[in-house]
Amino acid sequence: MDHTLKWGIPSKRPYLKLFQLLVLAGLFYFCSGVIQVTKTVKEAAMLSCDYNISTEELKRVRIYWQKDNEMVLAVMSGKVKVWPRYENRTITDVTSNLCIVILALRLSDNGTYTCVIQKPEKGSYKLKHRTSVKLMVRADFPVPSITDLGNPSPNNRRIICSTSGGFPKPHLSWLENGEELNSTNTTLSQDPETELYTISSELDFNMTSNHSFVCLVKYGGLTVSQTFNWQKSAKPAPSANQLLLWAIIIPVSACGISVIIAVTLTCLSCRHAARWRERTRNKESMEMERISPST
Template identity: 75%
Template sequence: MGHTMKWGTLPPKRPYLWLSQLLVLAGLFHFCSGIIPKSVTKRVKEAVVLSCDYNTSTEELTSLRIYWQKDSEMVLAVLLGKVQVWPKYENRTITDITNNPCIVILALRLSDSGTYTCVIQKPETGTYKVEHLTKVRLMIRADFPVPTINDLGNPFPNIRRVICSTSGGFPKPHLSWLENGEELNATNTTLSQDPETELFTISSELDFNMTSNHSFLCLVKYGDLTVSQTFQWKTPKPTPSANQHLPWTITITVSACGIAVIIAVTVTCLTCRNAARWRQRRRNEENMVIERYSLST
């Protein structure tokens, strides 16, 4: 870049110097309070680039003073090419002062929301005067993901329990269960907030009767936004019991036995008839033999 930069260094221990600079910035903040800032919207954990909208050269940078502040607190300063980052933004804020000075804030938090002011001072006759002012309003969004609905089983006979949950959003959410446009009574609703990220987690349980069909809507509202998930329940078809199969079993069994008896009787009758015919034929043959023997004698 043609200039040296020092990253992440803390301000030097010169209270009077930094006090004077803060007083100057406070005055500048008041001076530029009438400027309408640009708006940038980002989500939590994303990165944002805030530009000073000031074109400069590498040679000029060595003589400029560049200050970044959010509302009334300091963020970053570039003095004679050296970068100084304040503790709240340390290790996640970098700057690029090539041509158009800007800062990059990584891993955005909800607390990063606010109006950022870039002040560029230029040396003139032994002092510094304000050369350029820029304001950027940064808005951080934390959208809730689509809720998930899980089955918790049967706490009571013919009663089913489900739970709807979502996390990682802001502002404070409200969860409701709806069926046919009417709000239902939830069994247990819990809401918690992470003290570090300020993001919310919400969950709610619902009990319903399993003997009829249902279509539930889990609706989560946060600010002017909503996310939702639908849960469908269809009554399972009853499975035939052993007693329901009994009449058919008896009918089939009786029919089979009847057919077997008929077949057995038929076979027996035919067998007896054939046996009788065979005995009669046998007797006739014996009589004929006796008659022939008598005649010959």
């Protein structure tokens, strides 16, 4: 019996057909010559033309780098020309697969770059090599920071969560025990030059109980988060007015006590001096009385 699997006959093993489709997709991607490079904003990306030529041959060939329908760089007669959008941040290395290096990557650099090499043949330039590189520029948000803003009202606390420098457009939410909370003053802005986003949000909560809040930022298929824990105090924290009152009472009390002590010591000293003077007078009187009869 022939057990050979034929392409025209439906297979009773669907996983085999799925495997065949995956193999075909992989072969198609490999044969298409598209290489993928993933970098983050402000980094440098090296894109290879995957073609080596000698220094002498470099003077005769033409090398073009373009992104979609936009020119990036060209090498003709050994001279390099860079288009304005990539000027001062794009260099070429003809000794290493005719690659180019794009510095200080921007989100707008996302796209497919194509390297084309033409060689002279019978009075005209003919295509000799062509390859494509897909550049993906990411902008990851850093872990959010949570700052304590103090007490907007008695028994209430306010905190703010913020992060910046990411893309695409983010969404910020506050969570406690898996449930989303109502936030206040949520702001979102985008830099017109870099296209990067900044987001922040405030949250008010009651200080009379323990809390564990999660600030969650979602952008694209990625997330970053930060946790804020609050432990209620055994005794209520004094308010600013109470602290000010104690700051006045303590010095005044200290001054009052000092005055009382000084007055008391002065009175005791005066009383002691008066007694001493009285004893002295009595003693002198007794002496005078003792001397008078004899006289």
